[in-house]
Amino acid sequence: MATKTAGRGKFKPMSMSSKEYKTFAKQREPSRSVLANCVRAFVSGGLICVLGQAIQNGYMSWMKLSSTQAANPTVATLIFISVLLTCFGVYDKIAQWAGAGSAVPVTGFANSMCSAALEHRAEGLVLGVGGNMFKLAGSVIVYGTVAAFVIGLIHVIFGIRGH
Amino acid sequence: MLRGKQTWWFESRPVIIGTGTVVGPDEGAGPLAADFDLVHAELDMNQKSWEKAERLLLEQASDFAIKNAGIRKEQVQFYVGGDLLNQLISNSFTARDLGLPYIGVFGACSTSMLSLALAAQLVDSGAAEYAMAGTCSHNCTAEKQFRYPTEYGSQKPPTAQYTVTGAGAAVVAASGNGPVITCATIGKIVDLGISDPFNMGAAMAPAAVDTIQTHFSDTGRVPADYDMIVTGDLATVGHRIAVDLFARDGVPMQDTVFSDCGLMIYDIERQKVQAGGSGCACSAVVTYGHLMKRLRNGELKRILVVATGALLSPLSYQQGETIPCIAHAVAIERGDA
Numbered sequence: 119m120a121t122k123t124a125g126r127g128k129f130k131p132m133s134m135s136s137k138e139y140k141t142f143a144k145q146r147e148p149s150r151s152v153l154a155n156c157v158r159a160f161v162s163g164g165l166i167c168v169l170g171q172a173i174q175n176g177y178m179s180w181m182k183l184s185s186t187q188a189a190n191p192t193v194a195t196l197i198f199i200s201v202l203l204t205c206f207g208v209y210d211k212i213a214q215w216a217g218a219g220s221a222v223p224v225t226g227f228a229n230s231m232c233s234a235a236l237e238h239r240a241e242g243l244v245l246g247v248g249g250n251m252f253k254l255a256g257s258v259i260v261y262g263t264v265a266a267f268v269i270g271l272i273h274v275i276f277g278i279r280g281h
Numbered sequence: 282m283l284r285g286k287q288t289w290w291f292e293s294r295p296v297i298i299g300t301g302t303v304v305g306p307d308e309g310a311g312p313l314a315a316d317f318d319l320v321h322a323e324l325d326m327n328q329k330s331w332e333k334a335e336r337l338l339l340e341q342a343s344d345f346a347i348k349n350a351g352i353r354k355e356q357v358q359f360y361v362g363g364d365l366l367n368q369l370i371s372n373s374f375t376a377r378d379l380g381l382p383y384i385g386v387f388g389a390c391s392t393s394m395l396s397l398a399l400a401a402q403l404v405d406s407g408a409a410e411y412a413m414a415g416t417c418s419h420n421c422t423a424e425k426q427f428r429y430p431t432e433y434g435s436q437k438p439p440t441a442q443y444t445v446t447g448a449g450a451a452v453v454a455a456s457g458n459g460p461v462i463t464c465a466t467i468g469k470i471v472d473l474g475i476s477d478p479f480n481m482g483a484a485m486a487p488a489a490v491d492t493i494q495t496h497f498s499d500t501g502r503v504p505a506d507y508d509m510i511v512t513g514d515l516a517t518v519g520h521r522i523a524v525d526l527f528a529r530d531g532v533p534m535q536d537t538v539f540s541d542c543g544l545m546i547y548d549i550e551r552q553k554v555q556a557g558g559s560g561c562a563c564s565a566v567v568t569y570g571h572l573m574k575r576l577r578n579g580e581l582k583r584i585l586v587v588a589t590g591a592l593l594s595p596l597s598y599q600q601g602e603t604i605p606c607i608a609h610a611v612a613i614e615r616g617d618a
Contacts, residue, residue: 127497129532132490136474143475143483146521148439148556155436204432213434214553220434229434237430240330254433 155217162212162219170196170223193224200225204232230254285499288466295404296616298457299350301342302570304562305420305446307554311547316570317447318345324421324446331431332370335419335448338562339364339375342448343415346569350452352411357381357452359408361399362415363392364561366426371417381413390514391468391590392416393449393565394609398465400453401611410455417448418560427478427595440480442516443554445546449565459616460576463583464500466610468492470592476603478593482519482543482556485589488606489515490526493587496610497532505536508581511572512608513564513588514543516557542567564588568613576615583614 134142173195177188203209209229213220220226234253238246252259284290302317309320319341328334339362347354360379362372363386376383388395396414403409421431423444429435453462471491475484489512497503504510515523520541527534542564543557568586575581587610598604 126503127499127501129494129497130530131498132471132487132494132526132530134473134487134526136472139473139487140475142525143473143480143486143518143522146525147480147483147518150438204434207432210432210434214436216434217436221436226434229432233430233432233434236432237425240332254429 158215159217159219159222162216163222164219166196166220166223166225196224197228200228201232204229205236209233227255227258230258284464285495287469287495288464288499289398289402289405290464290500291401291405291462293405293455294461294463295401295453295455296457296459296461297451297573297613298352298454298459299346299348299452300450300569300573301345301347301349302449302566303338303341303345303447304566305338307420307443307552308445308447308546308566311552313546313567313571316574317566318342318349318570331419331421331425332366335364335366335371335417335422336374338419338446338448339371339415339417339450340378342417343375343379343413343450346413346415346450346452350454350457352452354379354381357411357413359384359400359403359412360415361386361396361403361412362450363387363396364417365389365423372415375415388588388607388609389590389592390418390559390561390563391588391607391609392561393513393568394465394586394588394611395467395590397451397453397462397611398467398609400451401462401465404453404455411452413450413452415448415450416561416565418444418446418562420444420446420560423560437555438479439555440477440482440518441555442481442514442543442557442559443547444560445558445563445566447562447566449562449569451569460573460613461616463612463614465612466492466496466499468495468608468610470605470607472603472605474603476598476601478591478598478604480518481559481591481604482514482516483522484604485591485606485608486515486519486522486526488608489513489519489587489589490523490530492608492610493585494530494532496585503536504532504534504539507537507583507585507612509538509540509572510534510585510587511539511545511564511567512541513586513590514557514559515541515589516543516559517549518556519589520544545571572613576613579615581615583612585610585612
């Protein structure tokens with residue numbers, strides 16, 4: 119052990135203002151590359167869309183559906199794949215790499231509902247699965263509906279028509 | 282006995298006569314795997330819920346601690362414990378099954394050293410001959426309560442930390458063989474305005490620095506008096522900040538080995554744990570498993586464990602509040618030192 123010396127252990131108490139500390143801490147955090155994340159989101163999101171297009175083309179050629187008719191089964195198939203990957207514990211691993219690329223498409227919406235349902239199964243079918251399934255997806259629906267309402271108003275007032 | 286402003290000096294030198302540590306698969310794949318009593322291969326441990334799995338970890342860790350202490354369960358007079366789940370359910374249910382007088386404490390991830398300090402105080406003051414301290418955390422229960430469903434695909438930032446799945450317990454006795462607890466510094470809340478729950482290392486670093494500097498002032502000790510000073514779960518970001526804060530205040534931390542349990546438990550390069558480990562079990566299993574082993578075999582003579590806790594709730598951060606943080610330090614020495 120070190121020998122006793124005068125003023126041992128007498129250090130200045132930690133003091134720093136909140137504003138000063140935020141800057142101090144910020145300088146020591148690893149930076150997040152926005153560009154790399156954008157590229158990853160573009161690639162992964164694009165791949166999901168390519169997969170969707172392939173599925174749609176498949177329905178159109180094998181089941182002789184029109185492109186409009188093939189849209190619903192295509193979305194259902196993507197949702198099914200997403201739910202399957204979520205149940206196997208793979209989707210969250212993909213998402214860590216893909217970021218917005220796997221969150222924005224319909225597969226991300228399916229993952230948010232499926233993961234919440236799985237997570238709260240232990241609390242029962244009503245209070246657990248039923249009550250929590252829309253925990254994350256709920257805000258998408260709420261603000262999706264609000265946005266649709268606003269767009270609807272613009273359409274009625276200004277008579278702008280989509281084709 | 283109070284020494285300085287906030288340090289308890291344990292004249293009777295309470296002894297840690299036995300510890301128990303149980304961990305999950307990720308910790309079992311880390312560099313300290315050999316130091317734990319039991320490693321589970323699956324996260325769910327064949328339980329019906331994550332919460333039940335977390336409880337199982339604590340039950341097993343307390344069983345190991347009592348067994349390794351070489352005493353009977355009935356001899357333990359008080360059990361002091363806490364965890365991260367609302368209303369401390371893991372500890373309350375474990376205490377129910379233990380059938381022991383129970384003191385539930387909440388210090389978030391600082392609970393390991395908070396409960397150990399309290400157990401030592403109980404023994405030192407003569408309130409108990411044997412007291413047990415314990416804590417646990419589970420990656421999935423923490424994700425579920427504080428963040429998103431475990432299988433939800435959200436991208437975690439590099440400052441995020443990975444909650445350790447595990448439990449640690451220690452039996453403290455008035456006499457016996459094992460490392461002794463010489464003093465403990467109870468921390469005060471430090472909140473320097475960090476509000477991002479994915480950046481807890483940065484939020485907690487000032488609390489750790491504050492407690493360590495207070496510990497030195499209260500005890501007259503310096504970093505060189507310790508073979509090792511470890512913080513609980515500051516991980517890469519928080520540890521870097523703490524090192525620089527000490528340097529700024531002129532505290533010679535280079536005279537000791539200054540590390541962090543959140544950096545020791547995983548292989549940060551190989552395992553996908555972002556900045557490192559966190560959770561109540563992080564400091565508990567590293568201290569009670571790895572560090573105790575090194576104290577017993579003489580590699581270490583005197584260490585200071587500073588468990589750090591972010592005392593936020595999902596409600597408080599959703600309401601935009603900052604994160605109040607705390608750190609508690611316990612000095613542990615080799616019994617024959």
